[in-house]
Amino acid sequence: MLLAWRSLPWPLIHDVALMHYVAWRIADGAVPYRDLFDMNQPGTYLVHLAVLRTLGGGDLAWRVFDLAWLAATAGVIAVFAMPWGRVAAAAGALVFVTYHLAGGAWQAGQRDFLLCLFLLLGALGVARWLERGGVRSLLWSGAVLGAGITVKPHAALFAGALAAVVAVAAARACGLATAAGATAVFVAAAAVAPLVVLGWLAAVGGLAAWRDVVTGYLIPLYARLGRTSSWSVYRWHAWIPIALGVLVSLAGAARRRGVGARHLVAALGLAYGLAHYVVQGKGWEYHLYPLAAFAAVLVAAELPAALAARRRL
Incomplete structure (x- = not known):
């Protein structure tokens, strides 16, 4: 709470200011990509446009939004970890909140931070489907991942990995026909938001641009862009206890043969988070957000079991 309170004076800075400007121009009738040149994806502008229309364009409005998004993301982490115990849920949420607020104003509202909510919800939906079955979980998890793709297309890699999990699990449980149907439901749901956003771009005249x-700028640019010459991790000291916590949690779950669907999905999220950081090749701190989000899910997963074992001694 203290970190959140002290963050209230943070200004709207860094990449966020540029995207706020683009959203402001769109609100005034400018056509994205045609009247305004920028390489960020349209879902990001829609988020900023929603903030401008509901909360306004000032620094405080963005702080309110950033803190609300942080609370929602921490809440999903807690829900994901709740089957492991309330301590695990609270600790995971607290780790992510602290990680974000300790990063400073330049991290507020970054696209990779926004993406975490979509990734975690998608992972939660697939984990619930693995545990309980039912098509609804696949529908809403695919839908939120599709929304994440409109913010940062890298999320398609995680959506594809989860689709593979759905296909394999359904095939083992019910056969190939059921696997094909379940996977199709998930993929179709994931396609909805991108198609809607592309439809919006077409309607306002920005699709061709x-x-x-x-195809003419973004892909060619990044295809020949050099990677960072020396890899570094900002706030590396913070990652030491996080990494140790994740390793201890996974090892503890494996030792007591307690690895379940949520462990597997969260571990897949960890792998995606690492790929998300490495593939982009810039070494920027906010690219670590997906890795931090899934690490927060797992970091205290075995803490309730450890405390229970200690009480029995």
């Missing part, structure tokens, strides 16, 4: 930016 968006395609030109992606």
Whole structure:
């Protein structure tokens, strides 16, 4: 709470200010990508546009939004970890909240931070489907991952990995026909938000310009862009206890043969988070957010079991 309170004076800075400006121009009638050149994806502008229309464009409005998004993300972490115990749920949420607020104003509202909520919800939906079955979990998990893809297309890699999990699990449980149907439901749900956003771009006259930016600028640029010469992890000292906590949790679950669907899905999220950071090749701190989110899920997963074992001694 103290960190959140002390963050209230943070200004709207860094990449967020640029995207706020683009959203402001869109609100005034400018066509994205045609009247405004930028390589960020349209879902990001829609988030900023929603903030401008509901909370306003000031620094405090963005702080309110950032803290609300942080609370929602921490809440999903807690829900994901709740089957392992309330201590695990609370600790995981607290780790992520602290990680974000300790990063400073330049981390507020970054796209990779926004993406975490979509990734975690998608992972939660697939984990629930693995535990309970039912098509609804696949529908809403696919839908939120699709929304995440409109913010940062890298999320498609995680969506594809989860689709593979759905296919394999359904095939083992019910056969290939059921696997094909379940996977199709998940993939179709994930396609909804991107198609809706592309439809919006077409309706406002920006689709052709968006395609030109992606194929004529973004992809060629990053195809030949050099990678960082020396890899570094900002706030590396913070990652030591986080990494140790994750390793201890996974080892403890494996030792007591307690690895379940949520462990597996969260571990897949960890792998995606690492790929998300490495593939982008820039070494920027906010690219670590997906890794931090899934690490927060797992960091205290075995803490309730450890405390229970200690009480029995």
